[in-house]
Every structure is written in structure tokens, then in C-alpha cells.
Amino acid sequence: MGSTTPIDIAIIGGGISGLALAAGLIKKSHINVHIYEGAPGYKDIGAGLALHKNAIGAMSLIGPEILKAYFDKAINIGEDDEEMVTEVMLAHGPHSGELIAELGRAKGRKSVSRYDLLQGLAELIPKSNISYGKKLARIQEADCCNKGKIQLTFQDGAAAQADCVIGADGIRSIIRSHLLGPDHPATLPKNQDRWQVFRTLIPTEDAITNHGIEPRYTKIVSIMTGPYGHVNVIPLKKGSVLSAGVAVRGIATPGASSSVSSATPTNPDELDTSLYSSYDSKAQPIIKMIASPKTPNTATWSVGDHDHAPFYSKSRIAMIGDAAHASLPFAGNGAAQALEDAAVLDHLFGRVTQLSEIPAALSAYDAVRRKRSQDVVDLARKFGRVYAHCGNDELDGDPERLRKFFAEASAFTNEFDLKKQNEDAVTAFEEALKQDAKS
Numbered sequence: 001m002g003s004t005t006p007i008d009i010a011i012i013g014g015g016i017s018g019l020a021l022a023a024g025l026i027k028k029s030h031i032n033v034h035i036y037e038g039a040p041g042y043k044d045i046g047a048g049l050a051l052h053k054n055a056i057g058a059m060s061l062i063g064p065e066i067l068k069a070y071f072d073k074a075i076n077i078g079e080d081d082e083e084m085v086t087e088v089m090l091a092h093g094p095h096s097g098e099l100i101a102e103l104g105r106a107k108g109r110k111s112v113s114r115y116d117l118l119q120g121l122a123e124l125i126p127k128s129n130i131s132y133g134k135k136l137a138r139i140q141e142a143d144c145c146n147k148g149k150i151q152l153t154f155q156d157g158a159a160a161q162a163d164c165v166i167g168a169d170g171i172r173s174i175i176r177s178h179l180l181g182p183d184h185p186a187t188l189p190k191n192q193d194r195w196q197v198f199r200t201l202i203p204t205e206d207a208i209t210n211h212g213i214e215p216r217y218t219k220i221v222s223i224m225t226g227p228y229g230h231v232n233v234i235p236l237k238k239g240s241v242l243s244a245g246v247a248v249r250g251i252a253t254p255g256a257s258s259s260v261s262s263a264t265p266t267n268p269d270e271l272d273t274s275l276y277s278s279y280d281s282k283a284q285p286i287i288k289m290i291a292s293p294k295t296p297n298t299a300t301w302s303v304g305d306h307d308h309a310p311f312y313s314k315s316r317i318a319m320i321g322d323a324a325h326a327s328l329p330f331a332g333n334g335a336a337q338a339l340e341d342a343a344v345l346d347h348l349f350g351r352v353t354q355l356s357e358i359p360a361a362l363s364a365y366d367a368v369r370r371k372r373s374q375d376v377v378d379l380a381r382k383f384g385r386v387y388a389h390c391g392n393d394e395l396d397g398d399p400e401r402l403r404k405f406f407a408e409a410s411a412f413t414n415e416f417d418l419k420k421q422n423e424d425a426v427t428a429f430e431e432a433l434k435q436d437a438k439s
Contacts, residue, residue, distance in 0.1 A: 007355065010152060010162035011035045012136050012175055016114075017321030017338035018168030019121035023069075024062040024346030026125055031349060035125070036152070036160065038135035038169065042118045048236055048243060050077070050086075050111045050221065053414040055336035058343040061418055069120035074110035077221070077235050085220060088406060090399070091280040092226035092389065100225075100399050101406035111236055134158060136174045139165065141315065150316060164316045164358050166345070168338075171304060173323035179314055189304035189326055193384060194252040197329075198271050199245035200290050200298035204235070207242050211289035214282060217242065223387065224283040228275040230330075230387035231283050244286050246271065247330070249388045252302040270300060303328055305381065308374045313362035316355075320345065325373040330383035333413045337373045340418065344369055347422040348429055360432035367428040368421055379409055 007030060011018045014037030025033040051070065059066040088101035122130065133156065140151040149161035167175020171189045180187045207213040218239035224231040229248035236243055248271070271291040276284055289295055306326045312319055321338035348361040386395055386405065395401050 006030055006032045007164065007349075007352065007358070008149070008162045009033045009164045009166060009349075010150075010160060011166045011168055012152075013037060013167065013169035013173075013321075013323065014039075014118070014122070014130060014132075015168055015170060015321060015338070016117065016121070016335050017342050018166070019118060019125065020059065020062055020066060020339055021166065021168070021320065021342040021345055022129065023066055023121055023124040024342065025349060026129065027063065028350060030353070033129060034160070034162075035130045036134040036136065036154070037130065037132050040133045042115050042122075048111045048113045048234060049117065049335055050234070050332070052333055052336045054333070054416050054418060055339050057418045058336065058339035061343040061422060062339075062346050065124055066121070069124055070112065070117060071110070073116040073120040074112040075237055077111050077238070086223065087220050088223045088225065089280070089282075090226075090402075091224035091231065091283040092228075092278060095399050096280045097282070098399050100402040101410075103406065103410055111234065136169065139175070139178050139317070141317070163355050164362075165318075167317070167319040167323045168321050169323050171306070171322045171326040173319060175317065175319050176306075176309070176323050179311070179317060179319060180309055186307040186309050189306055191252055191302055191304040192381075193388075194250050194254065195247055195303045195328065195384065196252040196300060197245060197247045197303055198290050198298060198300045199243065200295050201236075202242050202244065202289070202295055202297065204240055204242050207244070207289060210294070211292070212285040213242070213244075213289065214285075217286075224280065224286075225387040225389065226276070226279050226283070227389045228279075229287075231286050233286060244290055246287055246290055247303075247384070247387070249384065249390070305377055308377070309370075312366040312370050313359075316358045316362065318345075318362040318365060324369075325377050327377040327380040328384050329380070330387060331376060331380040331409065331413065333376050333380070336413065337376050340421070341365070341369055341373070343418065344422055344425045348425055351426060351429060356436075357429075357433060360436060361429050363432050364425045364428035368425045372416075372421075376413065379412070383409070 009025060009031055011022055014035045018035055022033050022035050025031050059070060086103040087099060090096055090098050090100060135155040137155045138153040142148040142150055150165050152160045167173050169175055177187050204218050208215055217233045218235045222233045229246045232245045234243040273288050273291050276287050290298055305328050312324050320341040327334045345365050348364055352358060352361045395405055
């Protein structure tokens, strides 16, 4: 190493991206890393994750222990030798009932709750390196010569300092606001299509016996598309529990965008089941179940994403994960993109030997990650509109074109060379160092 002084890195936010990055950095002897998480602890909420191929690859690049943490916490959706898929079906219109995509076909597919994944990743990090209940209030950068520590002040009055700050603090990121400015049009999340999500967790036997849900939905992940909302069913815990949801476009309060962490119990009147009388007969019982007052575990929240930021880093401060590129949940790749961020930064910091190299490393991260991650934000928006049968005249009502769209989208997110992305980041880092030396 070019310096014997350890580099202090503060990660603001202990979500998937922050924990995964810290789990990689903690192994590097020349780096001290500390996570400051705003919540007092993790909550067991959300529908669960079935991580895509690129997420698995990114975890592998950070280290086998990251992947093991996922597999230790994940559970099979079905039996080990049982092949399962995500089916995408038209639920409305002249081709109602027609299958337009089979995504993620595999045996022994796994799902994991966000809570369990966070717990698994947190177990890789010494407790002394994570502080909970630390919501960032203010950040003060080093002096004009880019020397000295970055000062952090938290809402409880506590203070900390670091050589580098990584914002992994979610969709309403303080670090994003600091980097872009509070009045920048891309700082705050948007809910441009006014999406509102309704979701319930229910024992499978209850769903079948009391709500008329077809037993086959304990065996597949299903998405049923239509103009008044698309339905999603995920079997969990080897088919013993169903997570069922409907995402409705155009009903959220204008300007509203939140997250699953701010979900509230659903009033049955909020989801108007009469709108779905023209939907396929497979979809209608699921929607009625979600809206039923007899289904106690239904919650609702609005969702949002970010318009494109012009940069992800400045000097020795950067943003990753949802802080950098929050996306709508419809393409199923938000967590995967966060893990790709962590893999790239972990790889780069293995080559940073002194404080003066940090800006070049963060600039290289921005160079390789910004376009791809923002393309996924755009893709998730398009998924939502395709599911809602709107704004896609070239796709709407044409099963063959829809099949082509989903195949190409799946290839873009999953069939990606993650090792080359890391290598490209190192090349960009080395080039930035050369430019710094010239100047």
C-alpha cells in the first residue's frame, strides 16, 4: 500500500447496498468502515425478494461470504427439484388469458425477505462498526484543498468524521440532496404515474379455501396485466404463504411517493373491485382477496423513482443504491443494481492507497455505473406502463411484440458481464489518476 494511514469511510444507510459494500470493505486492512443507519433497527416488512442472476453475480464478486449470507437466509419457493417460473399473463383485452412471458425458469428458486437479507449481511460486520438510530442532519466537506476530514452531524447531536462518505440512505437521501442541491429537479423522488401498491400476506390454505384462489398459484410467481392495475402473486415458504398484490396506476395522491417502510393498513374501500369485472377470471379472486376486510394483513403505499442525476459523486462523497437510482419495483432489479454498485466500489477501493485517490475512484464508479443503473430506472418505468396497457402503442395488444420486449429486457438486466464492469472501473480509475497527475 502507498500509505500506512488507514482510510476512514462512513456509509450513511444500512440497507442492502450499504451493508454489502461494508461487508466487502471490512476485509481490507487499509480501510476503516462504519455504517450509520437512521432506523433503530430493521423491520420485518415487504413482500420478499427473488434476486436475479446479476444480483447473485455481484454478491459473488464482493465475496463468497456475501453469497452465503443470502443462501443461508433465503428459502426455496418450492421443492429443491421443482421447476418454477414467473409467468406474465394478459388479464384484459382481446388476448386475455394469454401467456406473454416466462421469466426466471429454474429449479429450487429462492426468495428472501428484505429483513432476513439485511440481518444476514449485518452479521458479517462487527457490531462496533454499525450505529443505529443515526439520522444524518448535516454534512460539511473538507477544505478547498480537499484535505482534512468530512464532518457529519446527526439529528441526535452526535458527530463523526470520515475521509470518504458513501450515501446509501435510500430514496429520500440526504447525501443525494447534498450532492445535487435541495432544489435540483432530480433530488426528490417522483411518482409520475401515481402508482399505489396494495399487498397482503395470507396463508395459502386460507387463500384457496376462503377466497377461491387457484392452487396452481402456490407453484408459480405470476403477474397478470391490465389497465386498472397489475396483479402479482408470489408463493413463499414452500407454498405455505402467498404474497399477493396489485399495483394501480393513477390513483396515488399527486406528488406522493413513499416506500414499503411507510406502508399503512388498507381500507377495503380504497381498492375498487368493480373496476376489475372485465379482468380474466384467474385475476378477479386475487384482487377481491386483497380488498377483502377478511384479509387482515393488507397494506398500501405509493411508490416512486428518481429522475436521472447528472452525477453520482463529487470529490470524496458518492451515492449508491436507491440514493443514486431508485426505481419502481416492476422490473425486479432494484436490489440487483444496488449490489452492482457495491461490487464496483469494493473492487475500486481495493486499489485506493491514499486519500488523494478517492475522488478518482468515485469518478470511475460514476463512469461505469450511472448509465446502466439509470437505464434500469427507465426500464422499470416502461415495465409499469406495459403492465398497465398504456403509453406503448407498439406493444399494447400484441403478444408477440410483448414477448420480444420481455426477452430483451431480461437479457439486458441478467446477461451482463459484471467482471468486465469491474475491470472497466479500474481502467477509468487509472485514467483519472493519470489526468490528475498531469494537472
